[in-house]
Amino acid sequence: MANLVWLITGVSNGFGLALARTALAAKHQVIGSVRNKNASADAVREIVEKGGHVIEVDMTEPQQSIVMKVQAAEAKYGRIDVLVNNAGYSILGGIEQFSEDEVLRQYRTNVYGPLFTTQGVLPGMRTRRSGFIVNISSVGGQDSHATGGLYGATKFALEGMSESLYYEVKEFGIGVLIVEPGLFRTNFLHALETPKKILPEGYKGSVVDKTLGLFSGMLGKQPGDPDKAVRRLFEVVTGNGSGGKLRGKVLRLPLGMDAVERIEKKTRTVLADVAEARKLEEDASTALGK
Template sequence: MSTNPVWFITGSSAGLGLALTRYALSQGHTVIATSRNPARTPELVAEVEKQGGKWLTLDALSDENIIKETMQQAESIFGRLDIVVNNAAYCVLGSTEDVPDADVVTQMQVNFLAPLRITRAVLPGMRNRKSGVILNVSSAQGVCPSPATGIYAASKAAMEAASDALGAEVAPFGIRVLIAVPGAFRTNFANAGVLSEPSEAYANDHPVGTRLGWVKSLGSGAAKGDPVKAAKVMFEAATGTGDFGTLVAKENFLRVLIGPDCWRVADAKITEFRRTLDAQKELAGSTNL
């Protein structure tokens, strides 16, 4: 049985998931990495297993029983799972009117329902041990939705809401819930999304068309975020180490904002919300019997 913290990370074959997998291994921790099709990245599987980790197949579209069986298998490898990272996700792009129902359903299955099932599967073991960390990777869009990303934002907002409630529910058992909220990072995330081309009403200079052009630029390397630095922040937050982790633990923060762009849009959202609250205080208080 491993004496080092044991991580379980979904979406380990690319982007922030791969960066976090590598960073945790570099710190001497044990990692069970997962992806939908490990056969596509044999070099990454070999890299992880050479350092004492394991790589499992996990398809977010699998039914509840298969995901539960996968989690039981993962927990049996090293005897426990200390830090579970729900990172695997993708982005559906397009106007809220244009995105087909089938894409909406699949988006919610991958980005919300699969992390929920994984979390439910690991909670019994964490409760028994009275310890554990669940780190759910959200997005700045989950806090501050933009045109053309409404469906993706809804899936992340659902994760945010469930995580907020879950944190209070499991704290008495010694389990901590964290929400990582990254901005734009230099990964292949934008290119891996599903795009519903905007209908004529939403194309060109419409906010949807403009936003889609910006998202496409991210796939060409316009994003400024460094995935390795993001991985370090997530590692410190989950382990309570380093300057960032010490701050998060001391203040008992639920959310971990990653990237100056994420901070800016969140700050603008809070400013607007404050304006709304201040303007409507008397009206809100006028409705009691």
């Protein structure tokens, strides 16, 4: 595939920075976004030295601001071929703990921001009848566990939006991919936030309390290699390499065997529930028929 113009949000570290490096090494054009260039000076310097560009976008900005910044970035090369909505963060805790401000900030970053960047690129992609939109979700976007209620809610929302987008833009030659990473050795766990409200005493020893205690011990021990994951993602988007055969054929891309197995398990429970509902409906239909 010819060299592409990428817009990747959240390139200060983790998957975003690794993907920017991969695309630049392949001689593609990269525009990355960070919330603050000074706070991400090392990443900004590396990307610029390798021929990329970096803009400042806070994913909690108002709709018009984000759309305008995306379209200004698009004007640099006259197009954006691939949008990767990678920027995001997680606040973990019991549902009882979250304040309104925490809920709004989590949704603005993980849902509203990607929605607005997508609105920024769609007119150009639709006119050219080509493009690819990649939304970085999480295994938690399919299978939400204790403490992940708010984060999972935003990723479920992102996936719901992405599913609709897939059907809306397919006829314009625009592809959509939902990426669901498992646990990888990025700074994701290091950057986890918890609610300002202390976990109520009644939760002591509960699944919420125990789960929160697990994360600190997992730092640096996550099974996934982020560079390998990014390489697979890059192949699926560009249609090259072993992952290239999946381009345009899948809507979801779980990354990491832990994600694959967890989603498989979740799917089995959903199918089991649906099977029980089928029996109930069939029994009800039979009873009404009599």
